[in-house]
Amino acid sequence: MLKFRHLNALKTVGYTEMFDHYDGKYTLQEAIEKIKQHSRNYAKRQETWIRKYIPGRGFSPEDLKGIVAYIEDEIASEVTASL
Numbered sequence: 001m002l003k004f005r006h007l008n009a010l011k012t013v014g015y016t017e018m019f020d021h022y023d024g025k026y027t028l029q030e031a032i033e034k035i036k037q038h039s040r041n042y043a044k045r046q047e048t049w050i051r052k053y054i055p056g057r058g059f060s061p062e063d064l065k066g067i068v069a070y071i072e073d074e075i076a077s078e079v080t081a082s083l
Contacts, residue, residue: 013038 005019014035021031059067
């Protein structure tokens with residue numbers, strides 16, 4: 001894998017830190033901690049993007065009735081708007 005490290009697909013969370021480990025920049029434990037931290041950072045950026053570009057509201061996974069009601073309302077709004 002090291003010979004392919006220049007590829008964009010390998011410039012992602014997990015690969016980057018492990019390549020740094022192989023280069024002697026981090027111990028294995030440090031690389032693992034960096035992967036965890038960078039994964040959290042990436043997830044936060046995704047949440048920010050989603051909130052900015054995808055309108056809607058969040059639900060608890062257990063709130064099945066709320067989720068179904070929201071979907072039904074959205075469908076009804078689309079049907080009404082298309083008439």
